[in-house]
Amino acid sequence: MPTGQSLVIPFGTANPEKALAVASRDGRPANVVSIDANDEEPLRLHHGPYDFRATPGLGTASDTETRLTLLRDHLHALCDLWQKAQHGFIDAYFGFINGALEHEQNALTTELADYSGLYHYRDWAFSALRPLPRAQIPTDDGSFIAIDFAFWTRSGLVTIDLIGAQTPTKSRRKQLATLAQNGVTIIDVESARLSSGGAAYLETLLPDPFHHFWQGEVLPKSPFKPNIMNAAADGGVRF
Numbered sequence: 001m002p003t004g005q006s007l008v009i010p011f012g013t014a015n016p017e018k019a020l021a022v023a024s025r026d027g028r029p030a031n032v033v034s035i036d037a038n039d040e041e042p043l044r045l046h047h048g049p050y051d052f053r054a055t056p057g058l059g060t061a062s063d064t065e066t067r068l069t070l071l072r073d074h075l076h077a078l079c080d081l082w083q084k085a086q087h088g089f090i091d092a093y094f095g096f097i098n099g100a101l102e103h104e105q106n107a108l109t110t111e112l113a114d115y116s117g118l119y120h121y122r123d124w125a126f127s128a129l130r131p132l133p134r135a136q137i138p139t140d141d142g143s144f145i146a147i148d149f150a151f152w153t154r155s156g157l158v159t160i161d162l163i164g165a166q167t168p169t170k171s172r173r174k175q176l177a178t179l180a181q182n183g184v185t186i187i188d189v190e191s192a193r194l195s196s197g198g199a200a201y202l203e204t205l206l207p208d209p210f211h212h213f214w215q216g217e218v219l220p221k222s223p224f225k226p227n228i229m230n231a232a233a234d235g236g237v238r239f
Contacts, residue, residue, distance in 0.1 A: 012078030095199030123220035
């Protein structure tokens with residue numbers, strides 16, 4: 001991986017070069033995220049930019065649950081249409097977020113009690129780490145290594161490699177070894193167990209940065225700000 005201060009990751013694509021070209025040409029949010037490798041702040045759901053132009057079912061998103069559904073549907077749209085396990089991961093991950101919030105509901109509600117109902121404990125969902133589906137991790141030679149999902153935590157990249165029944169090819173094993181040698185954490189997620197276990201299975205696999213994801217945040221934040229509106233097509237998302 002490049003050792004500069006900025007890590008540029010195309011995602012939601014099998015063609016990273018095209019994604020980079022589109023982002024440069026349009027000058028507007030696209031399927032590329034730039035991460036400051038020196039920033040200890042993780043990439044969270046409330047961090048944009050989001051490009052909702054290709055997301056189905058755009059419409060009014062005026063409350064937390066509707067907005068979470070919109071984000072989930074947006075992430076589904078970035079997955080490979082034919083990779084069932086990728087879509088299963090998104091559903092399981094949002095189930096994991098919901099489970100964490102429900103488990104700590106009383107404590108989180110008490111923490112927000114002084115704000116006269118301005119916030120709801122469910123608003124903390126947007127502090128969860130943001131998954132980048134079909135992430136393309138840049139390498140030192142200018143090529144990219146595709147991974148099912150990538151997350152940026154306080155300490156670096158954590159990636160999800162969905163494992164099926166087939167043994168990975170030699171070239172794939174070499175790619176994963178390259179990521180590991182460059183400090184990328186790779187979590188193997190068995191597709192069959194993900195399908196049967198869902199959020200409970202993920203809970204056993206995801207490391208500490210994913211749990212109690214609201215810690216380090218002063219108050220809940222929303223990704224739905226005026227600049228996000230501009231990323232949607234005319235007549236699309238309204239807030």
